[in-house]
Amino acid sequence: MATPARSDAQRNILVLGASFAGISTAHYLLKHYIPKLPNSSSYRIVLVSPSLHAMCRQACPRALISDHFFDQSKLFVSISDQFKQYPKENFLFLQGAVTAISTTETVAFHSLIVATGASTPSPLFGFNSGDKDSLRAGWEPFRKALPSAKKIVIAGGGPAGIETAAELGEYFNGRAGLFSKSKQNVEITVVCGAERILPALRPGLANKAEKMLAKLGVTVVKSIRVFELEPAGAGEDFDKLTSRATIRLNNGQDIDADLYIPATGAQPNTSFLPSHLLGADGRIMVNSQTFRVPDIARLYAIGDCSAAFRPAVHNIAAAIPTLAANINRDLLIAEGTQTNIPDDREFKEDTRETQMVPIGTKGGVGAFMGWAFPSWAVWLLKGRDYWLWTTPALWSGKQWNKAS
Ligand SMILES: Cc1cc2nc3c(=O)[nH]c(=O)nc-3n(C[C@H](O)[C@H](O)[C@H](O)COP(=O)(O)OP(=O)(O)OC[C@H]3O[C@@H](n4cnc5c(N)ncnc54)[C@H](O)[C@@H]3O)c2cc1C
Known part of the structure; x- marks a missing residue:
């Protein structure tokens, strides 16, 4: 030095x-x-x-x-x-x-x-x-691959993984009504290594988020980790950003995905x-x-x-x-x-507990300085334009x- x-x-x-x-x-x-x-x-x-x-x-x-x-x-x-x-x-x-x-x-x-x-x-x-060009160089093929995707797997139950799953869920599957299910055009799965999603928030808010995700056709699997990927580097390397992938989990199960998004640490x-x-x-x-x-x-x-x-x-x-x-x-x-x-x-x-997590464009879960916020307030502060x-x-x- x-x-x-x-x-x-x-x-x-x-x-x-x-x-x-x-x-x-x-x-x-x-x-x-x-x-x-x-x-x-x-x-x-x-x-x-x-x-x-x-x-x-x-x-x-x-x-x-x-x-x-x-x-x-x-x-x-x-x-x-x-x-x-x-x-x-x-x-x-x-x-x-x-x-x-x-x-x-x-x-x-x-x-x-x-x-x-x-x-x-x-x-x-x-x-x-x-820079901006390299970010766009990733977004472009990803966006082109979206219309043909039928199965998307996201690794990571933190805010980035949950928000991305919710955005894609709303985009593909729409919102469930009070008495109807979402369309489930695309299967979206979040693989969360921890016992619950959104560990920075109290369990009640994490549970609420999971219910909101279900209404967008997103499934969450917990206490399970991604162990291996085929091909290696899927979702990470630019040339494998939109590769079909087999995701090997640490419980021995394999899941296939048209798109794999690692949203881990x-x-x-x-x-x-x-x-x-x-x-x-x-x-x-x-x-x-x-x-x-x-x-x-x-x-x-x-x-x-x-x-x-x-x-x-x-x-x-x-x-x-x-x-x-x-x-x-x-x-x-x-x-x-x-x-x-x-x-x-x-x-x-x-x-103190502070985190806002939009679940799609209409609401979300969150807390500020230890106070839980209602869904509409999360939308107002963050969800309407992500800060x-x-x-x-x-x-x-x-x-x-x-x-x-
Ligand atoms: C998807 C996502 C959503 C998030 N949402 C929220 C949220 O809602 N609220 C919140 O509080 N936080 C959120 N975060 C976290 C937040 O984005 C980070 O805390 C914040 O960006 C950190 O700012 P930073 O300036 O430390 O670093 P960064 O924002 O990571 O920026 C670092 C900069 O340094 C540059 N750099 C890298 N290497 C070098 C080098 N060798 N030489 C020179 N420059 C270099 C990079 O190009 C970059 O421009 C989110 C993060 C992600 C990924």
Whole structure:
């Protein structure tokens, strides 16, 4: 690991990854701290991303079916456009993916914030390490394969798997009426390894979700895991995204699928970092109160690439002011000219039950800060547009106009 490089002419604050964590960190620093630093014009936020766009990843379970569900200009937004509001000397966007952090970096950094997120096994659920074109390169064949699919298997009983099953169920099978069943044009099965789906929610809400799924023609099998796939890589590799697959379960049963979608755990994008900085699950080990990586000056990690808190956008949003304040404090200490250094700030995750899970376009299950929400409220907050109403303020930085 390199020692942060110090150049009096230019102090690069390198932010790796331009999604919820990286973009918000950059805006917060540019709005509240960079302008007030001594030698302000020497500080430059360098935001690095393989993609020219930011996207509302949460919308993928519906967006992957068709473009007509969302205004595409809101779903994907240009990253550079969001930063035109700041002085040129304070901001630079670089398109690219960091492949290694070593003593031979080509961009010397004064501070480094790692916000590279996590990749899903299925390339249908976000940019992973690619961009808008690579996401679309997955959506296109998947959409073409939908009309001829008769059996779809989804692995994973977390929100991404359940939401995707519900969207596909509603799309193919319609909704059951009060006294009638859904059409069941397409057999959709969710294979859930745990005893119940949606483990972040109380059992009553998970049961309610299962009943809602049944009305969309979705079957859930629980306490069963996918053991093997034939062909290997089905649903994961681009060339096998729409392969017919045989899914071998750990109870010895085989099920066939025209389409297989792995919606199981995401892997942190951290392979470019030395292994001693990572935990067993590949996430960066940070101080979960300050977001500093221990023992390395001005190195921080935030969001799904780090072990600081559970992966969720509301946790990232809550953490940004603390991270930015601590970066500012460390920059002032490094400047060495200021006597009035602000105190360290400490973050504490709110661990109360909070998760919204739309079940199709009309309702869902969810809870916020420990309070169960009715189906219509889940629709209002998330299900009607999968949070797209919230992302313009995040991407543009408007959300961070006021310091907190
Ligand atoms: C299908 C789905 C639905 C979800 N729904 C919700 C929800 O409803 N509510 C909620 O709170 N959370 C939800 N989440 C989780 C939420 O999306 C994540 O918590 C959030 O995206 C994490 O943001 P991030 O900025 O840490 O990382 P990411 O959003 O993963 O972004 C990381 C960025 O870093 C880039 N990158 C990767 N490698 C490199 C590299 N080597 N160098 C430079 N850049 C790199 C990536 O291209 C990407 O742009 C969902 C996740 C999925 C997959």
